[in-house]
Amino acid sequence: MSAPDVSVDAPPRTHDDSPFVRACRGLPHERVPVWFMRQAGRALAEYRAIREQHTFEQVVHTPELAAEVTLQPVRRYGVDAAILFSDIVTPVQALGLGVEIRPGVGPVVEQPFRQPSDLDRLRPLEPEHDLAFVLETVDLLVRELSVPLIGFAGAPFTVASYLIEGGPSKSYSRTKALMYGDEATWHRLMERLADITLASLSAQVAHGASAVQLFDSWAGALHPDDYVTYVLPHSRRVLAELGALGVPRIHFGVATGELLGAMAAGGAADVVGIDWRVPLAEGRRRVPTGIGIQGNLEPAVCLGPWEGVERRVRDVLAAADGAVDHVFNLGHGVLPATDPAVLQRVVELVHGEGRVGDHRGTGAEPTDG
Amino acid sequence: MSAPDVSVDAPPRTHDDSPFVRACRGLPHERVPVWFMRQAGRALAEYRAIREQHTFEQVVHTPELAAEVTLQPVRRYGVDAAILFSDIVTPVQALGLGVEIRPGVGPVVEQPFRQPSDLDRLRPLEPEHDLAFVLETVDLLVRELSVPLIGFAGAPFTVASYLIEGGPSKSYSRTKALMYGDEATWHRLMERLADITLASLSAQVAHGASAVQLFDSWAGALHPDDYVTYVLPHSRRVLAELGALGVPRIHFGVATGELLGAMAAGGAADVVGIDWRVPLAEGRRRVPTGIGIQGNLEPAVCLGPWEGVERRVRDVLAAADGAVDHVFNLGHGVLPATDPAVLQRVVELVHGEGRVGDHRGTGAEPTDG
Numbered sequence: 039m040s041a042p043d044v045s046v047d048a049p050p051r052t053h054d055d056s057p058f059v060r061a062c063r064g065l066p067h068e069r070v071p072v073w074f075m076r077q078a079g080r081a082l083a084e085y086r087a088i089r090e091q092h093t094f095e096q097v098v099h100t101p102e103l104a105a106e107v108t109l110q111p112v113r114r115y116g117v118d119a120a121i122l123f124s125d126i127v128t129p130v131q132a133l134g135l136g137v138e139i140r141p142g143v144g145p146v147v148e149q150p151f152r153q154p155s156d157l158d159r160l161r162p163l164e165p166e167h168d169l170a171f172v173l174e175t176v177d178l179l180v181r182e183l184s185v186p187l188i189g190f191a192g193a194p195f196t197v198a199s200y201l202i203e204g205g206p207s208k209s210y211s212r213t214k215a216l217m218y219g220d221e222a223t224w225h226r227l228m229e230r231l232a233d234i235t236l237a238s239l240s241a242q243v244a245h246g247a248s249a250v251q252l253f254d255s256w257a258g259a260l261h262p263d264d265y266v267t268y269v270l271p272h273s274r275r276v277l278a279e280l281g282a283l284g285v286p287r288i289h290f291g292v293a294t295g296e297l298l299g300a301m302a303a304g305g306a307a308d309v310v311g312i313d314w315r316v317p318l319a320e321g322r323r324r325v326p327t328g329i330g331i332q333g334n335l336e337p338a339v340c341l342g343p344w345e346g347v348e349r350r351v352r353d354v355l356a357a358a359d360g361a362v363d364h365v366f367n368l369g370h371g372v373l374p375a376t377d378p379a380v381l382q383r384v385v386e387l388v389h390g391e392g393r394v395g396d397h398r399g400t401g402a403e404p405t406d407g
Numbered sequence: 408m409s410a411p412d413v414s415v416d417a418p419p420r421t422h423d424d425s426p427f428v429r430a431c432r433g434l435p436h437e438r439v440p441v442w443f444m445r446q447a448g449r450a451l452a453e454y455r456a457i458r459e460q461h462t463f464e465q466v467v468h469t470p471e472l473a474a475e476v477t478l479q480p481v482r483r484y485g486v487d488a489a490i491l492f493s494d495i496v497t498p499v500q501a502l503g504l505g506v507e508i509r510p511g512v513g514p515v516v517e518q519p520f521r522q523p524s525d526l527d528r529l530r531p532l533e534p535e536h537d538l539a540f541v542l543e544t545v546d547l548l549v550r551e552l553s554v555p556l557i558g559f560a561g562a563p564f565t566v567a568s569y570l571i572e573g574g575p576s577k578s579y580s581r582t583k584a585l586m587y588g589d590e591a592t593w594h595r596l597m598e599r600l601a602d603i604t605l606a607s608l609s610a611q612v613a614h615g616a617s618a619v620q621l622f623d624s625w626a627g628a629l630h631p632d633d634y635v636t637y638v639l640p641h642s643r644r645v646l647a648e649l650g651a652l653g654v655p656r657i658h659f660g661v662a663t664g665e666l667l668g669a670m671a672a673g674g675a676a677d678v679v680g681i682d683w684r685v686p687l688a689e690g691r692r693r694v695p696t697g698i699g700i701q702g703n704l705e706p707a708v709c710l711g712p713w714e715g716v717e718r719r720v721r722d723v724l725a726a727a728d729g730a731v732d733h734v735f736n737l738g739h740g741v742l743p744a745t746d747p748a749v750l751q752r753v754v755e756l757v758h759g760e761g762r763v764g765d766h767r768g769t770g771a772e773p774t775d776g
Contacts, residue, residue, distance in 0.1 A: 209742055217711075218715050259684075263686075263722075317665070341580060341583060341584040373580045
């Protein structure tokens with residue numbers, strides 16, 4: 039499918055001229071922008087207070103609550119962007135695939151995807167109908183937010199891994215067995231999931247999100263050749279078709295050290311997120327010049343003494359070297375045991391110490407991914 | 408502690424002149440040696456038959472059974488080495504730390520390590536007493552085996568992660584919180600675990616193991632700076648003190664792409680294992696010249712059609728380029744769903760097609776780790 043026909047220049051669009059959006063575009067801006075993956079959630083007392091009354095899924099499905107928990111970290115931390123509070127599996131759950139988000143476990147699928155006929159269960163997503171609660175959340179946020187809103191979706195591989203494994207996995211062996219064993223079914227599944235991802239993100243942008251992040255959280259479990267053969271074409275199509283909407287596209291996964299160049303998707307991604315395993319300067323060398331980078335403070339550092347946090351934040355800033363196309367973030371999500379006061383100090387430190395020059399970071403030779 | 412005073416040149420020593428041991432030493436040999444991590448276990452019907460009668464822990468603790476399941480893959484696959492059937496937590500379990508290996512979960516610790524006083528629970532290991540069943544297994548194997556036996560232990564970080572988290576973990580957040588938050592306790596814990604690891608491996612060698620593999624399975628969860636600061640010194644001591652015993656030392660973990668150079672431990676490791684995420688040629692570049700490499704077929708490839716397996720085996724052999732210091736293996740353990748017939752064909756293919764020249768592989772400039 040193609041991206042829907044929306045008026046991309048029409049309002050509302052959240053804060054297109056903010057440091058975050060400008061950094062994603064490689065344009066000069068006044069301060070190093072910072073936000074945290076999973077900034078909304080268990081580290082915050084105000085979030086836990088809501089969760090004492092409501093399940094995770096109730097929060098996601100109730101626009102007032104989803105908007106509130108999206109706003110909480112913006113108020114608390116002073117971050118430069120909000121990210122929609124949602125889940126990677128929300129769109130496939132909305133299609134009636136029998137997905138449940140089990141506390142302490144993650145997404146669990148009642149009847150996992152196991153044979154070609156399961157493709158019939160994946161009808162096209164109609165965002166205005168299936169994800170009405172998500173889009174209403176976006177509408178509320180666009181009115182409230184003083185910073186850009188980042189739209190959110192799982193990439194086809196990561197969503198497929200949940201559907202096929204039936205839940206979180208260590209080895210992804212069923213997923214990979216389908217990938218190697220029935221390429222035709224694999225690609226059809228990935229095409230449908232790419233359509234669903236694209237429809238979800240396009241609708242979020244149409245309702246005012248100023249950027250999107252495509253989470254291919256578990257792509258780092260793949261050999262680079264398999265990533266390029268079986269996964270990248272589908273993610274690249276999602277990113278490329280979103281290009282018409284004119285918002286920055288961030289592409290992220292963990293343990294992706296060997297995939298960073300490919301994840302630039304030949305320029306279809308504007309920014310590649312780098313996890314904490316790869317020192318940022320090395321990550322910068324692997325992502326092609328002209329593509330921004332996001333990251334990459336080790337999230338667990340924030341569980342330790344402030345002196346260590348401060349040193350490591352400065353290390354990340356030094357490695358970014360004032361390039362205009364760096365967005366400060368953790369290397370993965372906020373850990374639940376994190377003291378919110380530490381994250382607040384991280385934001386202050388990044389804003390106070392980060393210097394933005396007028397040069398882009400220098401990386402690998404561009405390739406077509 | 409120092410390595411115990413054993414007569415390293417005295418028999419018994421399993422097959423010191425085999426292709427596997429010679430490859431680990433970078434000496435010319437007749438064929439590319441191959442073995443598989445977790446080659447003993449759930450993929451084999453003859454193993455499952457034993458497990459129908461006995462728990463995992465009964466097998467580990469009964470020398471006749473542990474020896475039998477160690478031998479099964481040697482008979483079935485024709486691999487060039489056996490690896491002792493045991494578990495990463497076996498030594499700390501033997502110290503009475505309340506460790507249970509729960510089916511489908513992994514090691515679970517009744518009272519996790521949470522405070523400095525927990526150090527008192529880690530008394531020194533007396534292998535001849537505490538691990539008598541392991542050493543009796545080694546004794547049986549030395550008499551039976553026609554290929555070298557690889558001794559087995561978890562590295563201090565990986566064992567610590569189980570003790571501190573209380574079981575398997577995704578984020579290692581308690582482990583890292585202790586590491587950053589109480590360095591003195593951290594290093595004392597790591598020192599004791601290093602002593603235990605060293606005692607266990609030394610005893611296995613004294614009883615006839617021809618090589619050892621130190622599994623730092625989860626070290627890849629660490630930022631490279633943290634690995635070098637908090638973990639490597641302890642693993643390096645284990646490897647260095649084992650040096651006096653004269654057997655090759657293999658050092659392995661998953662998702663260690665950024666740690667490969669450091670894991671050579673300044674030459675205290677003879678071979679660095681490379682997981683499937685890093686193409687072998689790239690892994691070779693990161694491991695210093697003079698240190699061998701082991702790996703790295705993507706284990707899940709073996710779940711797919713043979714044509715794909717064959718192609719990927721040839722890719723690994725081509726990347727190794729006939730270097731004398733390459734040991735063929737999977738990039739991680741055999742997946743339970745693997746058809747044993749496929750692994751048997753992999754061994755035949757490696758033995759039939761692998762060519763061994765007289766050159767070592769060329770890698771990074773040696774560093775002192």
